[in-house]
Amino acid sequence: MQEAVIFKGNRDGIRLIINQSVEFGYILNQLKAKLDEAADFFTAGTTVKVPAALSFLNGQQREELAGLLAHYGLQCAECSEQDVQEDVLDDAVPVSAGLRRHVQETLIVPRTLRGGQKLVHDGAVIIDGDVNPGAEVIAGGNITVLGTCRGIAHAGAYGNQEATITAKRLMASQLRIAGLIARAPDQPDVSTCAETARIDNQLIIIEPATLGEE
Amino acid sequence: MGEVIVITSGKGGVGKTTTTANLGTGFALQGKKVVLVDADIGLRNLDVVMGLENRIVYDLVDVTEGNCRLRQALIRDKRYETLYLLPAAQTRDKNAVNPDQMKQLCLDLAQEFDYVLIDCPAGIEQGFKNAIAGADKAIIVTTPEVSAVRDADRIIGLLESEGKSNPKLIVNRIRPHMVKKGDMMNIDDIIEILAVDLLGIIPEDEYIVVSTNRGEPAVVNPTALASTAYKNIVRRLAGENVPLMEMQAEDGLLHKLKKIFGF
Numbered sequence: 001m002q003e004a005v006i007f008k009g010n011r012d013g014i015r016l017i018i019n020q021s022v023e024f025g026y027i028l029n030q031l032k033a034k035l036d037e038a039a040d041f042f043t044a045g046t047t048v049k050v051p052a053a054l055s056f057l058n059g060q061q062r063e064e065l066a067g068l069l070a071h072y073g074l075q076c077a078e079c080s081e082q083d084v085q086e087d088v089l090d091d092a093v094p095v096s097a098g099l100r101r102h103v104q105e106t107l108i109v110p111r112t113l114r115g116g117q118k119l120v121h122d123g124a125v126i127i128d129g130d131v132n133p134g135a136e137v138i139a140g141g142n143i144t145v146l147g148t149c150r151g152i153a154h155a156g157a158y159g160n161q162e163a164t165i166t167a168k169r170l171m172a173s174q175l176r177i178a179g180l181i182a183r184a185p186d187q188p189d190v191s192t193c194a195e196t197a198r199i200d201n202q203l204i205i206i207e208p209a210t211l212g213e214e
Numbered sequence: 215m216g217e218v219i220v221i222t223s224g225k226g227g228v229g230k231t232t233t234t235a236n237l238g239t240g241f242a243l244q245g246k247k248v249v250l251v252d253a254d255i256g257l258r259n260l261d262v263v264m265g266l267e268n269r270i271v272y273d274l275v276d277v278t279e280g281n282c283r284l285r286q287a288l289i290r291d292k293r294y295e296t297l298y299l300l301p302a303a304q305t306r307d308k309n310a311v312n313p314d315q316m317k318q319l320c321l322d323l324a325q326e327f328d329y330v331l332i333d334c335p336a337g338i339e340q341g342f343k344n345a346i347a348g349a350d351k352a353i354i355v356t357t358p359e360v361s362a363v364r365d366a367d368r369i370i371g372l373l374e375s376e377g378k379s380n381p382k383l384i385v386n387r388i389r390p391h392m393v394k395k396g397d398m399m400n401i402d403d404i405i406e407i408l409a410v411d412l413l414g415i416i417p418e419d420e421y422i423v424v425s426t427n428r429g430e431p432a433v434v435n436p437t438a439l440a441s442t443a444y445k446n447i448v449r450r451l452a453g454e455n456v457p458l459m460e461m462q463a464e465d466g467l468l469h470k471l472k473k474i475f476g477f
Contacts, residue, residue, distance in 0.1 A: 116256060118305040133267065134258075134304045173268040183268040186292065186429075 004030040015049045020056050035072045047075045161199050166209050170195040180204050216324040219331050220349035224365030226336030228357045229386040234333040235263045239431040240448035242297035246328040249298040253345035254335035258302035265429020275303035278315040308340040313347035320348025352381035358399040382413035389418045414447035416440050
């Protein structure tokens with residue numbers, strides 16, 4: 001039998017996919033059953049995007065759906081199909097868009113950010129590639145670059161002073177953490193080991209990274 | 215009220231950014247207050263050539279969009295106190311600014327600086343229109359190549375239709391020995407086609423590559439061949455009458471031998 005509801009997770013968060021050929025009452029029942037089953041899986045306060053909500057459900061149905069999700073501590077976010085497919089790596093994502101959500105998710109970017117590309121994310125960011133000169137990474141949480149970071153990295157962009165920036169080769173032209181900015185020296189030295197930048201006593205300091213240890 | 219000069223060419227890679235950086239630094243060497251404006255939004259380079267990339271926090275688009283004050287976006291040069299850079303945005307494109315905003319920006323800058331030099335992007339589209347909008351004067355950069363001269367001619371026409379007549383010409387990357395052999399267009403050929411005033415000629419100089427990579431304009435180095443040429447142009451722009459540099463073909467080995475043996 002075809003499932004009436006499916007939860008899908010991707011880098012944008014959790015989406016609830018509704019089988020539009022099924023009657024609404026049945027959808028609600030199925031959803032309830034799923035949520036009961038997986039109650040522990042969802043953290044309270046998690047936002048669930050419902051891509052079909054606008055086009056497919058009417059006002060009352062939407063309210064019922066949101067009510068049911070709220071019962072399990074989940075927030076219902078309506079969005080069009082398009083919003084979901086939109087690439088997070090848009091050339092210029094407004095910072096304000098990131099400010100509205102408070103979910104701390106880690107975004108994994110499996111490629112190199114090139115000059116002129118700007119990535120804004122409200123959680124932590126891991127880049128499996130390089131950050132080239134002229135590229136910008138802005139994250140609410142920590143930034144980790146598995147390759148070389150030569151662009152601008154802004155961790156803790158919404159004020160988190162504990163945020164850090166780590167890279168296999170940390171040669172960023174600018175490092176920003178919360179409200180502080182540090183720029184590269186005019187004669188940059190080549191970094192030989194993985195390094196982490198963090199705030200110490202209201203200054204951005206760089207030290208050898210202690211990966212995996214705390 | 216300062217002078218607003220746009221440096222443009224139509225064709226890419228002929229040396230607009232290098233010229234902007236060197237003329238600006240040249241003015242600063244004379245103690246003039248100068249600001250360089252990078253109008254190449256999305257493909258900025260002037261900050262790299264000036265060695266100021268790591269100091270950028272706000273840019274031109276932040277200014278026009280009101281995200282910061284003009285003062286906050288101006289970066290003071292690391293060598294000269296009277297030299298400033300207004301960098302372009304890298305994560306936006308040419309449509310992020312319109313000609314009216316650029317006009318206002320140039321007016322504001324001209325209040326404070328003796329010279330406002332605008333580095334124009336290649337092409338004739340929005341970026342070009344933005345760059346020339348606020349300019350009082352235009353400098354055309356070309357190289358002694360047919361394609362670059364064609365584009366320069368097109369640009370001169372477009373400037374005229376925008377009411378900016380009498381642009382001045384800089385011929386860049388002249389190789390005297392090639393001109394001598396007739397393998398390269400000479401200055402007279404270029405002037406004949408373009409029919410504009412010649413502001414100066416810059417000899418081909420390998421040191422430009424070094425200086426660009428170092429982020430230190432060649433004009434700073436008095437031994438560089440191009441340095442004197444740029445300094446002369448700066449003096450001409452300031453109203454002095456400086457004769458054109460004598461272009462001498464560099465002597466090849468064979469030529470030197472011939473000289474020694476008295477041929």
